[in-house]
Amino acid sequence: MASAGISTPLRRPHPRATEELRLVELSWRQQAMRVALFSVPFLAVALYGVHLGFLSNAHAHIVAKSLLAADRLRLEVIGFLYPPLPFLTVLLYPRAWTPAVLGSVAAGATAWIVWYDLERAGLPRLWRMLLLAAVVATPSSLFLATQAYPDMLALHLVIVAWHYYQNFIRYQHTFSGFVAGLVLGLAFYAHFYALLYGLALALLVPLYRRLENRTVSTDERWATVSQMLVTAFPVLWAATSWTYINWVFTGNPLTYLADPAAAVFDPARWQAPLDERVAWLPAFGRELVAQVLLLGSALLVAWRQPRRLLPLAALALFPVVIRLAGLNYAAPLALGTYTLIALVALPERLPRWVAPILVVLAIAQGALNATLVAGEPEVEQWERVVTTGQPQASDLTERAFAERLAAAPARSILTDDRSSYRLIARAETAHPFLLPADAEFARALEQPRWYVRYILVDSAPAGRDLVSERFGERPPENFVVDGGTGRWIVYRREDAPSLFAEP
């Protein structure tokens, strides 16, 4: 005897766990198999990038922090790194390639959900494959999947939440509302924008409920408010919790928004005057016009489900609104968002002749997006590396330098990981480094010769770097220059062996 149904005061016809809930019904093994299958192309690209020595800044930052926590066996040494979820997942096996692999799996899982949506849209299998390939095989998509793990993870979680949200709104399936809210709450720990997406979805509830032809009664109004609350509560709670933690431990509730990995605020745009912001609009307009697949999808929605056009437009404009507000929203993430919105918004049971048109639009959008991300230095570098198969000289040098540092004894290198995180990530160990999170760091900064054998400084630090600020100009007493590469210099205590001596 097993039962879960409880009679309710007002019984409405509910769908059984049928077609619209198929995603829910799959066992975790079935889900895992599909995710693994769809992850293969992303994994191939990710591992190829790793093989060629490419490491994005975002990944390096996460890996460095994970290595530190793993080495010290204390989570709190990372401070209040935001977003914590990518960090916690990388912590399971902190290596330079781990975020690339996890990002690929997140991308594979997203692709599987999109495949499921395309199947529901009624597109033939061959055209589905071509369409998916067309949107995946673009520089911006592959960079997002393999080199921007926090963005990819957040996007995946938002897409998962979106599907459950739809079930919640359409069928009042409470479990779906439960999951949608929780996933959005979780997504906040992957990316700040989950909060904004959560709020946006909550604000769209009245629109969606009107689309379902619900009567405007007192009961209906309460139902709408309730669904808004249920959608927004977990993500708001997550944001409040994280803000509280920041306030408790740092005194500043919004510290995390300035974290390098989160980079929510764009320092230049945040303080821009209104007229300057208006001047950005044409560029955003061009970006939107380049999303021909999204426009095609909008046309199909206008044709088949015209009342859904408004929510679609609201969601599609979201990346623009965020950037207009002065927040940072990376170009690959913005383009990935447009693409995913275009695909999941496709109406169900489309005629077959639509499929080739969508494929053509996807290819066109991919090509146009390639030109849009061409100005992004990191994307450009990555693209060059993976398309030519030639590693960057700077990556090879950095890796070789990091390998030398890795050989140093425990806590023997004084450095500030706000600058040297790439080297720590490349070294794949935080063992040799004495970092600001360590209790001895402050004392070592005052009297390095009593605490460390080496000092690693950045001759041109980009941000606050206590070690480089202090010793950037010259080595402290009893230390000499041991070697260096690029902007990095290593000082050696006079009695310590050189890190760069050939064995």
Next chain:
Amino acid sequence: MFVRRAQARSEPEALRRRTRLGEALVDRGLLSPEQLERALEYQRRTGDRLGRILIALGYVRRQDLYRVLAGLWGHPFVDLLREPLDVQLARRFDPEELVRRRCFPLRRQGSEVLVATAEYPGRDLVEFVQSVLGPVEVRPLVTTEWDIDYAIRTVFRDVVLDRAALGLYFRNPEESARRVLVRWQKIALLGSLVAVLVGMALAPTLTGVLVSALVNGTLFLFVLFHFVVAMAGAQFEHVQAISDDEVRTLRDDELPMYTVLVPVYREANVVPHLIENLRRLDYPASKLEILLLIEEDDEETLAAAKAARPPETVTFIVVPNGAPKTKPKACNVGLLFARGQYLTIYDAEDRPDPDQLKKAVIAFRKGPPELVCVQAALNYYNATENLLTRLFTLEYSYWFDYVLTGLDRLRLPIPLGGTSNHFRVDRLRELGGWDPFNVTEDADLGIRAAAHGYRVGIINSTTWEEANTHVGNWIRQRSRWIKGYLQTVLVHTRHPLRLVRTAGWRNAFGFVLLIGGAPFAFLSLIPLWSLTLLWIVTRTHAFDLLFPPVVLYISLFNLLIGNGVMIYLGMLAGFKRRRYGLIPFALLNPFYWILHSIASYKAVWQLITKPFYWEKTRHGLSRYLDPAAPAASASD
């Protein structure tokens, strides 16, 4: 089909007797031919005995019917209320056997033994009496089953009281809460207390950290457990265990006799509502036995019940006065006199869904043989009465719609709710009935059933109750529940290894977290929140030592994620019930938990000072009980 044929073959004999009874009643002017026709039609539908049908339909008074039966059976009628009873003779018999056989040995008369019976006096009656008294001559007299019950209650008053109060204890003292703590529990509790005190004196930091880790770790597990169970419950919300079609296709002649126990105490004001609510049950009246259990010293309620002129299917059972004066004791008395195949309990103010009994019957038929009980959901009809009722309703919705369904899905032990639990009577008797010393006898019984290898299921039906409207009354009720939970944990962990062996690891772990976790969580709430508040206000570092990193993470998780999840569950429970107006109130749950915490301290104090004291909840306070008030469930 074959069954029907078999029934058809036996029909002429049965029909002949029924016809004779009906004709006899008509001949004596006690029944009109139209009424007889309607009763026979009813009989064809239900397959029940004509006499019961006539009484249930209110066509014939019970005593008149038995007088006529006495004539038909060829024996004199006897009114046991006016006859002297031979106590010594009667006490040679087992009262349970007398109840079952519906007979009572009245007295000796010469070489004869006069035996009153409410059944046709056949050879088996003679054999039964002779099996106890030896070769005596048995002279049957006819009486009503009410008279039989009355005589048994009168003669066996002390036996009934003993069995109801101490039956479980005598059968298996290890399962009774009569002893609050067994020896090793006393030693363990005292030892822990001493260890903490000594630790605080010798190594205060280490002791503080260990206590902090224990409290926070347990809370973490508690939250995690609730989350998993609620997720499991929510996932299948649209799966209806028993469909309306199944209920519709159920034939009346397939339905068994059903006993409904209604324990009442000082509730004269709700008796008329009770009678009205029970009238709404969709179950053949002739197969329904409603036992109104009234305490001996509660003359007010008895008078009100009589004045309400209930239908003949309602029987008053006066519960002998004696300690402990608890609801489970009254239920045990009711169980002794119950004649149904299944049994359920309703509180006086309950409004069960009309088809609930039928759903329970279907559930038992569909369920495995080890299914001993099914629990219907409870919810409140006066949810919108005030803030307390709103929060209480959200909590109940969460508990019955999510937690119990989740436990059912995960096949974990289900603690029964206060009412609307439906039992197989034979299994209930086998389990020893309710523990009168446990003040949440229902939760205890659910766990005991699991420990005996039985299962408890749930059905998709709701009983609408009255939510407490006053904080003081609420705290009284809640402190009793928490005290009962503590009693239940103490009873079932007396032999931890045996519990694990009989119930399994999962069940034992689930039981401890669910039943033990709730009082623990509420007891720790006020100290932990006070620490947090103190820290926020003063920013003192005095507590830093108590929270080393791992403990701090867990503590933060409990504070931030755990509380958020629990509030969220409350919201969704409201959503599922379509009580949209309640959902925003889930945000106030933390204040409601403070009331829980206060109640749990009271519960612990009472467990020490008055372990078996039954904190009576006052019912009938809701303004929705006023007939002029709008239907509450509809108004929500």
